[in-house]
Amino acid sequence: MASSNMFRRVLNVSLILSWLVLAMNCRGSVAAAGFTNETDRRALLMFKDLIQEDPLAVLSSWNDSLHFCEWKGVTCGRQHQRVTALRLVAQNLVGSVSPQIGRLTFLRKIRLDNNSFHGNIPPDIGQLFRLQSLSLYNNSFQDLGLTLPNLKYLYLGLNNFSGSFPPSMANASGLLHLIIFVAAAANILEGSIPVKLGNCTNLQVLDLESNRLPGVIPEQIIGISSLTIGLYLRLNEFTGPLPSQVGNLKNLGALSISGNKLIGEIPSALGSCQVLENLDLHGNFFEGAIPSSLDQLKGIQQLDLPQNNLSGQIPEFLGKLPLMRLNLSHNMFEGEVPKVGVFNNISAFSVVGKNMKLCGGIQPLHLPACPIKFSKKNKRPFLDKMIPLLIILPIVLLLACLYLIFYRLKRSQQRTSSAALLENEYPKITYAELLHATNEFSPSNLIGEGRYGSVYKGSLNSGEHIVAVKVLKLQEHGANKSFMAECDVLRILRHRNLVKIITACSSLDFQGKDFKALVFEFMPNGSLDNWLHPTQAEEQGSNLNLRLSIAIDVASALDYIHNHGETTICYCDLKPSNVLLDDDLCAHVSDFGLASYGIMLLEMFTGKRPTDSMFIDNFSLHNYVKFALPDRVMEIIDSMIILKEMEGLNENRHGEGEYAKLKSCLESILICSAEWPHERMDSGHLQLVCTNESGKPSRPRKTRGHTWNAEMLSAEVELSVSFTQY
DSSP states (O other): OOOHHHHHHHHHHHHHHHHHHHHHHHHHHHHHSSSSHHHHHHHHHHHHTEEOOTTTOOOGGOOOSSOGGGGGTTTEEEOOEEEEEEEEESSOEEEOOOGGGGGGEEEEEEEESSSEEEOOOOOOGGGOTTTOOOEESSSEOOOOOOOOOOOEEEEEEOOOOOOOOOOOEEEEEEESOOOOEEEEEEESSEOOOOGGGGGOTOOOOEEOOOOOEEEEEHHHHOOOTTTOOOOOSSSSEEEEEEOGGGGGGGTTTTTESSSSSSEEEGGGGGGGGGTTOOOOOSSSSSEEEOOOGGGGOTTTOOOOOOSSSSEOOOOOGGSSSOSEEEEOOSSEEEEEOSSSSSGTTTTTTTOOSTTTEEEOOOOGGOOOOOOOOOOOTTHHHHHHHHHHHHHHHHHHHHHHHHHOOOOOOHHHHHHHHHHHHHIIIOOOOOOHHHHHHTTTOGGEEEEEEOOEEEEEEEETTOOOOOEEEEOOTTSTTTTHHHHHHHHHHHHHHOEEEEEEEEEEEEEEEEEETTTEEEEEETTTOOOHHHHOOOEEEOEEEEEEEEHHHHHHHHHHHHHIIIIIIOOOOOOOOOOOOGEEEEEEEEEEEEOOOOOOOHHHHHHHHHHTTTTTTTTTTTOOHHHHOOOOOOOOHHHHOOOOHHHHHHHTTTTTTTHHHHHHHHHHHHHHHHHTTSGGGGGGGOOBBBBBEEEEEEEHHHHHHHOSSSSEOOOTTTTSSEEEEEEEEE
């Protein structure tokens, strides 16, 4: 009986536990069901309901005829089909943001820039724990009550924010960009900056310009050592001195604190910011002399100090810095104006205004001559001793001046050319941005290496733009000259079959060393060399028509470079490793230096590198093909082409004709790859003519000299090459 009661108790306990487990599972299922694909769809429709105007009908696709993942501006993850990004940029949308946006729990990025959204930013956005990027730039939002601890990028500029600086901003400790976080630029914030914002130790850029922020600049903010891109505090109402903690910004690229009410002397600690390229302190009440420590700013390009109360002489060391712009106007400087460096270019610097006691300088300044100072102790015996020196000294000075002029002229031309490329034609990019884009130039990002540089795969704009970054090895003799030459060439060349340059960077690294890099469009299919000679894990390009298409692309690029560019350029370093392939296997020529187009064609048809171990002494790839003609052509053609597309070449009824055409093709290629230049044909007159399906070529342009045509074993492509003996 007792055992029976015990059994019943155990059974009852088991049933109770089972019910509890079942209840918890059911509750979990209900919770999981609370945020599903259907939840995302309804949340998006509620977002649409609060849009009052949609003049571009961007939301017309938001209906039941399409899955919500196909709606314009909506991006979903592949695995769960949940919304991961909402991008509706510059669509002229008018309305408010629905609180239901907080139910899109898989959201990682929100971009509603350049619209007319108004009202409050829904606090429900704070529930999006996966959100990393929020951009509401240029709208009419009025509330800033956000708590987003995992946010990395926050852009809120050009809105109607007012009131005190929101303390909750300081909780976003993972922020990288704050304008770019509080891109509260062009808002009307008041009250002091919370010192806890200094907890955001990952910030790369902080922009709080054009607000009404008062009081002293907190030491915790001015000393955020992670800032690398820029710190922008201009057009506020900051008072007091500039804290010496500014010296902690050792890797900062730009500092702008103009248009405030700062007082005291410019802190000497600024000399520690050796990577600084742009320093703007104008429109304050700084006084005293320019600190001598600024001579450590080896990367400075722009220095703006006008409309302050600075005094004393203008330091000569400013003429030794790589300044492209210097503004010292409306201060109280006195004495002689230097004549070296930036002071020798009237369009690069300014000293107008209250600087009434200045003298000397270059003639376009129209300043009075400086008075000559005579020594009262100057006596005849001393003068007699100086006569021999007065005869020799001018000769020595003349030679020294000639050397200095030549040296500075050369350096100035290099800096001017490089700076003009960066400033006028291409978007500016800093060393810090390239460091971040390439994961600190990680070996895992290295995709190529040559004598003068290493090429890294990089990611710009939060992963939206993949690029190739060529970092120059400046320790190699001739690397700097190579950088300047490549900049000049790529600046004037524009062709669909040339690798596109995006921008260039000429700056200092974080150790104060010279740094130069070129940023190119990324070619995802690598080089022709890798395609012709793959590793075991890769597939060789065995398609003959595709090889012909690549040959056409390369020839088109060479024809443009040699004959149709603004300036005639001789391209020499042509080899498969310098031919890059894009997504569509379209060829793009890169790099510039010593080989021949014919040699590359021989490698494409034979699959043999010119540096193959079989080519020793006087036996070369050219001779390898030459000795096989006319009867052993099939022995030297790349076996992959034969296996893939040319099986039975000698067996079918057209075998002899096709064999003859291939032989003729190789014979002509040998002509333009001859060892001695006088034996070659002019590759500048090479043409590629695409034919239609009937085999009739488009009309070729008229050229000088002998014209050779071969159908190249293809029903759709004809290679027509025109050569001229020289």
